[in-house]
Amino acid sequence: MLILPNTYKTFVCTLSMGFVQLSSGGKDSVYSMHRAMQQGVSFSEILTVVPRREDSYMFHYPNARWAELQARAMDLPHRFVHTEGVKERELEDLRDALASMDIDGVCSGAVKSSYQFDRIKALCDDLNLECISPLWQCDExxxxxxxxxxxxxxxxxxxxxxxxxxxxxxxxxxxxxxxxxxxxxxxxxxxxxxxxxxxxxxxxxxxxxxxxxxxxxxxxxxxxxxxxxxxxxxxxxx
Known part of the structure; x- marks a missing residue:
């Protein structure tokens, strides 16, 4: 078993799992992946949600399309999920994408946003997927x-x-x-x-x-x- 410690919570997963990293291309996405890999988590794909509106409730917007280049830098496959950015509906778009993927878990870069953390965790629970957030509740x-x-x-x-x-x-x-x-x-x-x-x-x-x-x-x-x-x-x- 693998234990991912952080300030307040411990996430447990098996070393053999293939995880998808939710990534906007920003520091929290990339650093959470780095921390997970340090603990032995393996990643099979990078997934980027691209909202068509700039004030998305869940997903970051600027230059998100360049997350694909980061995936290429890691020799990992990448997929985009396009959403209108409408509250809650964008989670359904993500859920549909995750349900179609051959993965066992999801890694997110949530730090202190309960809105983001709780919804991704609930979505993963619904799909019987492991959910890890290595940066959760870290001192900013x-x-x-x-x-x-x-x-x-x-x-x-x-x-x-x-x-x-x-x-x-x-x-x-x-x-x-x-x-x-x-x-x-x-x-x-x-x-x-x-x-x-x-x-x-x-x-x-x-x-x-x-x-x-x-x-x-x-x-x-x-x-x-x-x-x-x-x-x-x-x-x-x-």
Missing amino acids: RALIHEAASVLDIVIVGVYAWGLGRDLLGRHIDEEFLAFLDVAHERYGVNYVGEGGEYETYVVDAPQFKKSIHIMDSSVVWERDSGYLSITSATLEDK
């Missing part, structure tokens, strides 16, 4: 520092007071982490951005056999928020 400040030390993370969306256009395209480094302390103190910005304050895309991780090079992108900005639209990216040897 410690988590972003840990993730930044392991992953190469690019900021691709900013949606909170105190986070400016100049952050788009920036890699998360020590300078940004220090800035995040200030933004958290002054404006209440969540350290991992789980409240939608900022979005990320991972260009390298330990499980990537190749790294990702963003070749071309453009900034989409409206009033006081916006995102980096990746238009071209490729894999590179490490």
Whole structure:
């Protein structure tokens, strides 16, 4: 048996299971997969839910289509699930996709969002699938520092007071982490951005056999928020 510990909960699964990683391409998805793999979990596929509306209740939007390139970097198959992004209906779209897959479990990057965690857990229970969330209830400040030390993370969306256009395209480094302390103190910005304050895309991780090079992108900005639209990216040897 395999035990995945975190701050408050323990998830148990067997080493022989093939898991699917729910991934938007962001740091929480990629880092949760890394943590699970450290404990011996094997993954058979990456699944990305792409909402047709930007304010999806469950799934992250900016550059989600580039999660496929991450799957290629890991030599894993990838599939998209397109949804209208309507509350609860998007879960049904995910359920239909999972029900059609030959898997034994699901791994999610939920950190503190009970809305996300509870619904994915209920969905998995309904399908008799194991559900693991290696980052669940982790200390958020410690988590972003840990993730930044392991992953190469690019900021691709900013949606909170105190986070400016100049952050788009920036890699998360020590300078940004220090800035995040200030933004958290002054404006209440969540350290991992789980409240939608900022979005990320991972260009390298330990499980990537190749790294990702963003070749071309453009900034989409409206009033006081916006995102980096990746238009071209490729894999590179490490």
